[in-house]
Amino acid sequence: MSTAPDREAALALLREMTRVRRFEERCVELYSAARIRGFVHLYIGEEAVAVGVLDAATADDDIVATYRDHGHALVRGVPANAIMAEMYGVSEGCSRGRGGSMHLFDVAHRFYGGNAIVAGGLPVAVGLGLARKMQGRGGVVVCFFGEGAVAEGEFHECMNLAELWQLPVLFCCENNLYAMGTALERSESETDIALKAASYEMPAWPVDGMDVVAVRDAARRAAESIRAGSGPHFLELRTYRFRAHSMYDPDRYRDKEEIERWKLRDPIAMFVEQYAIAPDDIDAIEREVAEEVDAAVAYAEAGTPESVADLTRFVTSETGRT
Amino acid sequence: MSDETSELTYREAMREAIRDAMRRDDRVFLMGEDVGLYGGCFAVSLGLLEEFGPERIRDTPLSESAFVGAGIGAAIGGMRPIVEIMTVNFSLLALDQIMNNAATLLHMSGGQCNVPLVIRMTTGAGRQVAAQHSHSLEGWYAHIPGLRILVPSTVEDARTMLWPALEDPDPVLIFEHAGLYNSSAPVTAASGPVDIAHAVVRRPGADVSLIAYGGTLPTALTAAERLAAAGTDAEVVDLRTLRPLDDETIIGSVRRTHRAVIVDEGWRSGSISAEISARIMEQAFYDLDAPVERVCSAEVPMPYAKHLEDAALPGVDGVVAAVTRTRSGA
Numbered sequence: 001m002s003t004a005p006d007r008e009a010a011l012a013l014l015r016e017m018t019r020v021r022r023f024e025e026r027c028v029e030l031y032s033a034a035r036i037r038g039f040v041h042l043y044i045g046e047e048a049v050a051v052g053v054l055d056a057a058t059a060d061d062d063i064v065a066t067y068r069d070h071g072h073a074l075v076r077g078v079p080a081n082a083i084m085a086e087m088y089g090v091s092e093g094c095s096r097g098r099g100g101s102m103h104l105f106d107v108a109h110r111f112y113g114g115n116a117i118v119a120g121g122l123p124v125a126v127g128l129g130l131a132r133k134m135q136g137r138g139g140v141v142v143c144f145f146g147e148g149a150v151a152e153g154e155f156h157e158c159m160n161l162a163e164l165w166q167l168p169v170l171f172c173c174e175n176n177l178y179a180m181g182t183a184l185e186r187s188e189s190e191t192d193i194a195l196k197a198a199s200y201e202m203p204a205w206p207v208d209g210m211d212v213v214a215v216r217d218a219a220r221r222a223a224e225s226i227r228a229g230s231g232p233h234f235l236e237l238r239t240y241r242f243r244a245h246s247m248y249d250p251d252r253y254r255d256k257e258e259i260e261r262w263k264l265r266d267p268i269a270m271f272v273e274q275y276a277i278a279p280d281d282i283d284a285i286e287r288e289v290a291e292e293v294d295a296a297v298a299y300a301e302a303g304t305p306e307s308v309a310d311l312t313r314f315v316t317s318e319t320g321r322t
Numbered sequence: 323m324s325d326e327t328s329e330l331t332y333r334e335a336m337r338e339a340i341r342d343a344m345r346r347d348d349r350v351f352l353m354g355e356d357v358g359l360y361g362g363c364f365a366v367s368l369g370l371l372e373e374f375g376p377e378r379i380r381d382t383p384l385s386e387s388a389f390v391g392a393g394i395g396a397a398i399g400g401m402r403p404i405v406e407i408m409t410v411n412f413s414l415l416a417l418d419q420i421m422n423n424a425a426t427l428l429h430m431s432g433g434q435c436n437v438p439l440v441i442r443m444t445t446g447a448g449r450q451v452a453a454q455h456s457h458s459l460e461g462w463y464a465h466i467p468g469l470r471i472l473v474p475s476t477v478e479d480a481r482t483m484l485w486p487a488l489e490d491p492d493p494v495l496i497f498e499h500a501g502l503y504n505s506s507a508p509v510t511a512a513s514g515p516v517d518i519a520h521a522v523v524r525r526p527g528a529d530v531s532l533i534a535y536g537g538t539l540p541t542a543l544t545a546a547e548r549l550a551a552a553g554t555d556a557e558v559v560d561l562r563t564l565r566p567l568d569d570e571t572i573i574g575s576v577r578r579t580h581r582a583v584i585v586d587e588g589w590r591s592g593s594i595s596a597e598i599s600a601r602i603m604e605q606a607f608y609d610l611d612a613p614v615e616r617v618c619s620a621e622v623p624m625p626y627a628k629h630l631e632d633a634a635l636p637g638v639d640g641v642v643a644a645v646t647r648t649r650s651g652a
Contacts, residue, residue, distance in 0.1 A: 062399070096432030105431035112398065113431060117422045123388045124423060127395020127403075134351070134377060134401060154418070157388030164383065314433040315467045317491035 043071040045242035048267035052215025067102035069114035084296035090303030119152035129167035148179025166231035197234035209239030335481035353380035354406030390416035407443040425468030453623035458587040461594035464564035475539035477507040499537030521568040527557035535561035545641035580611040590618035612648035
């Protein structure tokens with residue numbers, strides 16, 4: 001069912017990838033200007049993964065992401081204003097300044113967070129899938145994680161449990177080849193990640209994670225199969241981050257030539273070329289995105305710090321039984 | 323629920339509590355290792371599979387992290403899971419999920435993502451099962467903001483604390499001391515709303531406060547009887563919850579008796595007994611007639627041999643000796 005997007009769909013895909021790219025470029029500037037602190041993990045280079053996969057998700061599906069979550073949150077529809085405000089640590093942030101870059105949450109969009117324990121989100125995704133199955137609600141839980149997670153025991157426990165119980169989870173492994181500074185071949189005896197999932201009897205296949213249409217098509221195929229009741233599916237999305245692991249990372253472990261080689265496969269540039277997007281269309285998208293990012297920064301700058309008197313709020317619920 | 327009074331063991335009381343919760347609320351289900359076909363490692367869930375079926379009495383693989391995390395996700399997804407972990411030592415395999423997700427998601431999400439999950443597990447020693455099945459780590463869990471820690475020590479609490487735990491919008495851990503499962507007492511099923519925030523005085527007394535919980539409550543009560551025969555009137559406080567700690571009941575008792583002995587099966591260093599002792603110092607220092615005493619487990623991984631295990635555990639003799647020290651001023 002691989003289909004070339006029509007003009008409208010193509011522009012939509014480009015718009016989403018551009019939003020993520022420009023938002024994060026602004027984050028770098030704001031980090032350098034000390035407006036944003038803590039850990040900031042950039043998704044630049046990997047945009048086609050979140051954009052392609054989430055194109056296959058409906059508003060009713062659940063999303064679980066990692067600490068590298070700006071792109072997923074933006075594409076999912078969490079307002080840029082609320083995301084930027086969260087990075088500023090103000091009360092208008094989508095997690096009220098309690099989470100920061102790594103812990104964006106928006107339950108109204110069924111976005112269950114940036115989880116910053118590698119593989120820690122997988123069991124939660126399995127549980128969200130279990131609830132859906134027990135309630136007969138249908139739908140899909142989309143669970144993102146990096147290839148570093150496959151070294152964790154939780155990954156293997158969850159592959160087994162999801163397949164054993166035939167839960168509606170789409171596991172999306174963003175294989176960017178490096179677990180922080182540790183290359184895949186330095187940490188895994190078997191580097192074929194889709195094969196690991198397949199060994200649990202789960203339908204699993206690798207996808208070119210720099211090709212947004214290939215990602216979208218693979219995610220649609222998997223999601224459709226899950227919705228039809230075929231249990232969990234697994235995509236290994238082969239991608240690359242163009243920037244360092246986090247703002248603290250001097251990036252000493254990668255060959256500069258390797259980075260440049262991957263940049264030739266920039267998902268945005270490749271897409272523009274492949275689908276011959278007109279310069280006017282690109283300009284229009286860039287203007288629109290710049291406005292959105294400017295507005296998000298202005299919103300965050302005008303934000304109000306949470307009162308210190310409220311420091312211990314949300315340790316326990318303030319309402320009764322839900 | 324009926325108003326009938328019947329004699330139940332602690333094990334049966336917990337089973338009835340699960341049965342009752344599952345009948346009352348379709349969202350409630352039980353999952354864990356061998357809870358179904360086997361009937362539960364401690365036979366708590368024996369017979370429940372036949373009544374509720376394998377979807378709601380759900381056997382899991384030996385994957386503590388995955389099934390505890392699945393409980394968290396299912397709770398967020400609108401279910402009311404009861405996750406059983408076979409022993410507290412095994413819960414360490416799920417510590418990431420308990421600490422980094424269950425206890426943390428609500429705050430980290432700015433109040434959006436509460437986790438209405440109940441985790442039950444067996445704790446404590448006394449069965450000669452050595453150092454990987456016998457520890458009392460509930461005090462560790464009581465360190466963590468975002469969790470409620472319940473330690474039912476009586477058959478009645480075993481029967482009644484589960485439902486309010488399931489009604490709590492936040493994660494609740496219930497620690498069941500393995501030595502209590504065979505204890506029995508008459509229980510009235512319908513006794514109104516159950517408090518899961520406060521300690522209670524199980525035995526009033528004037529001369530010393532014995533502060534105990536879970537598996538050490540019977541020890542404290544037996545010690546109190548022996549002390550009474552020797553002319554010392556001990557009050558016994560059952561904590562019932564380790565988080566939150568009920569300062570008012572603890573401090574109120576110490577203000578009446580002016581002496582405190584804490585009986586805790588955890589190791590002394592960094593224990594819940596240390597926390598309670600600190601609170602007594604902070605809030606009732608000038609009411610004390612003697613230093614606070616603690617009777618804890620010896621600081622050793624639990625040994626197998628019976629005489630060594632006995633020697634490692636807080637016992638009646640140790641409690642009586644501690645009380646005597648508070649009375650002698652020595």
